[in-house]
Amino acid sequence: MFMQAEARRERYRQETRSAILGAAREIFVRQGFEGFSMRTLARFVGYSPAAIYLHFTSKEELFDILVEESFVHLYEALGILLKERGKDPVRQLKRGLRLYVEWGLKHPSEYQIAFIVRNPTKKPYRTHRAFDVARALVKLCLGSSKAERELELRTQALWAATHGITSLLTQRPSFPWVSKQRLIDQVIDSAVQGALGPTKRPRSNGKKLDGHLCKRNSKHRQKNPKHHS
């Protein structure tokens, strides 16, 4: 008779909380990111706008939870990939990247929020888990011969290309794409081939570089390169 009431209250709280989240997701899917507002959400679940704030501190927090929830499935799908050891790692890497793109196409609003709309100063979503899987797969492909920094560079480049096609396909569905699937393949194949290719030296500033990565590289850009190799 003592904890029972509290437990019931807590259960009820969780229920309304997830009801709100569910409604938010539905509005989200139907109306897109732009068509979403705290007030329409409140109307949808039959509460006053203020009631939402008993469960979520802000619209932003609600978005975060929604997006993180959606990301979980991506992690899981990618995680399975990583565990299938026997297979060709290059094939696995490509499969992983395709999974990523397809996930983005399936959850355009979440993808938009996670990578695009969100204020970049805020803490990023836990995309790094997916990124970790990608890095691990790249390492599997390249062996341990490459330096960590080189591995990181290649993984980031892979991500960039994959994000590019995902972003364009979700944001501009009406563009006259030649063939979405062929395009995805083309982008991924090129990126993977490039990522697994030979190490290139940073573009020269006209001065000889030693074998290490050029630390000045990101600051001093060549403006008028005089000497080409």
Place this chain on the structure above:
Amino acid sequence: MFMQAEARRERYRQETRSAILGAAREIFVRQGFEGFSMRTLARFVGYSPAAIYLHFTSKEELFDILVEESFVHLYEALGILLKERGKDPVRQLKRGLRLYVEWGLKHPSEYQIAFIVRNPTKKPYRTHRAFDVARALVKLCLGSSKAERELELRTQALWAATHGITSLLTQRPSFPWVSKQRLIDQVIDSAVQGALGPTKRPRSNGKKLDGHLCKRNSKHRQKNPKHHS
């Protein structure tokens, strides 16, 4: 004494118009896309909010003009590239793509609006001019041997990868990028190499395909490929 007044009025109109545009651009650069509002703009130029609407029909139209204006410089820079005939076309293509990325990094707010924030149902910006340059450069690299469709596919893939790195670098400047310049090079080099490489067949559905492009490809995706080559 007749046209003079009207001409003066018109000149004055143009002046305030471009003053508003200038102020908008400044707010834009300083506060970013999110920090911009018609009311702050009005305050900035010393007018009432309503006055802005004597020159621009909506916030959206104002954005459009701003973005188009910014794009002009990109067109021009790319156009010059195309006219420099004697040079190595592959080198020119890479230079063009780098110009694109650098333009995006220099105008992050405009890039954000053009490719990201904007409602995709609305008419797109005249990015296609830049896209045309890219296609022409790809054609120059590949010769006339390839089919138009194949050319288009490769150009779109190039764009996707280049957009990807531009988008990520502008939207997530605080991500621990290994080296922005090396990364840009890596993405562009991979994408160009892939774009200029041999034609690949669309991934098989397990059935034999003839030599033509698979038209069913974009609709029927393989879910559980049984036969691997």
Place this chain on the structure above:
DNA sequence: TTGACCACTGAACAGCGTTCACTACAGTGA
């Protein structure tokens, strides 16, 4: 029965994009 706790609400605040009736003024023709 009293008192504490709780989910929830109505009203408000400040800001947004946009509209519209209105004013003040410059230029024109008589």
Place this chain on the structure above:
DNA sequence: TCACTGTAGTGAACGCTGTTCAGTGGTCAA
């Protein structure tokens, strides 16, 4: 010089947004 016209610009409003907060009604323990 005076009345008329066209126009740049305004103030106030509308309906929307995210968010806050004092207040209300109900459930439960003592």
